[in-house]
Amino acid sequence: MSSVLLLSCPDQPGIVAATAQSIADNGGNIVHAEQYVKADDGETGSVFFQRVVFDLADSVTNASFQTAFAPTAEELDMTVDLRDSAVPIPTAIMASKQPHCLYDLLIRWRSGELPMDLRVVVSNHPDHEGICTHMGIPYVHLPVTRETKPEQERQVLATLDEHGVELIVMARYMQILSDDFVSHHPMRIINIHHSFLPAFIGANPYRQAHERGVKLIGATAHYATADLDEGPIIAQDTAHVSHRETVAQLTSRGRDLETVVLARAVAAHLEHRVAVHGHRTIVYN
Template sequence: MTSQFVLTVSCPDRLGIVYAVSGFLTRRDANIEDSQQFSEHGSGRFFMRVAFSVDTGHEDGGSARARDELAVGFAEIAREFDMDWQLHDRAVKPRVLIMASKQGHCLNDLLYRFRIGALHGEAAAVASNHPDWADLAASSGVPFHHLPVGAAGKASQEQQVLDLIEAEGIDVVVLARYMQILSPEFCAKLPGRIINIHHSFLPSFKGAKPYHQAHARGVKLIGATCHYVTSDLDEGPIIDQEVARVDHAMSPEDFVSAGRDLESTCLARGLAAHLDQRILLNGHSTVVFR
């Protein structure tokens, strides 16, 4: 049996990193199938993503054992080069919680992509502060959780979301037009694990009704931005963006209509990059290997 893994590395840039990584894999009879790297001169940091396969035998659990053995062996190299690193077993699909509110175009698109296997992950649950999308989730065989922001307040509802994340073993939360501002406390519990789609070309037109803001300014391009969520509203590291041309004859509603496709495409592409371990954080920005 051949098992596939992805190694991601971020560290101070210096001579010998590629040699050390490739040599480590060669000594373990690993076949490197894809390797990408980037040196960021401003920060002096080096980023690398390596996809490789190894023969793990025919016994059950061989992939997990190989992953553990590789991780133990690589730890010595990681210490030498002061690396932030992760080793992912491709046989383990990340579990995703999708959250939405009243608009369901991004939710519908993601559920379809999961159903046809276009995203390397599992749609483990859908949660919403409204009951509208229960039937849509059921049609895809995904459990739906109605978690309204009630009289008990947002803190109580966010705790319900956190309980759901723990109970379902969620790896990443996707805000598919979930129109609630998350508290700093909630964001702090899931760093680098919450992905949002914002319906504007950030950093322009943050906050509410960005298409209406864009229309009022007479823009000729509108956009959508997929980004990681931090405690600073619409300020998290950007993963992906998409744009479309607009003109003076279009109304704010026309902007909104055109934006739906942008949002769905941009969010799906950003989530795919995350699930494939193609994103490495670089301070307030990202390195995204394609």
């Protein structure tokens, strides 16, 4: 059984040795390890981060290993997240009318590129029910207006609970989530948007960008927080553009970036390669 251990703690001597020794003492064999030390910024001190992939003996479960590792974690003041890499994360996708991110995720999931346990697609529009039904994914249509938004969010949360969802992917779900909604799934909601923010807010951002003659467009995927578009960033990418490109061409290139960046961020989360520290992330290769 292959396990992934994400840990962080105050930087100090002996962390790597203590972790490796604990894994060995429990019959584990390390197959990959990567680490990073965030320098002292005057507020939090130096912080050590590590991702360790290791195989456990058949007789050792993740639960028993975590119990055995607890004294080491306590001694070094560690935050620990342990996952069985063979168990995919139960996931929901939320979408509105725009299909590009949803369809891309469905294809990557269906082809085995994204190791997620896709449980349900939730949308405030009925547009994508056909493709989801074709792929055997439950499709829940929950329309929303400004007046019905609180009730609709309660219905969405109930749907997610019903399907045992742990990760939510906002595939161009064009609704602002309430603080209460986000608090039910902290650092487990991934959002995607164009990277013009905080410039070009509102409708038609690519038209606004075209009018300003931008030379660079991009996309950002991040965890949703109470400040929806300001959560810890997981993945970004950019493309150079010129004065020759029309609004439609800019929009098309932006959609391409959004699909790739969102898939990259979702893969990083599913593969347990993301550690959150304050307002930023450490994303392992």
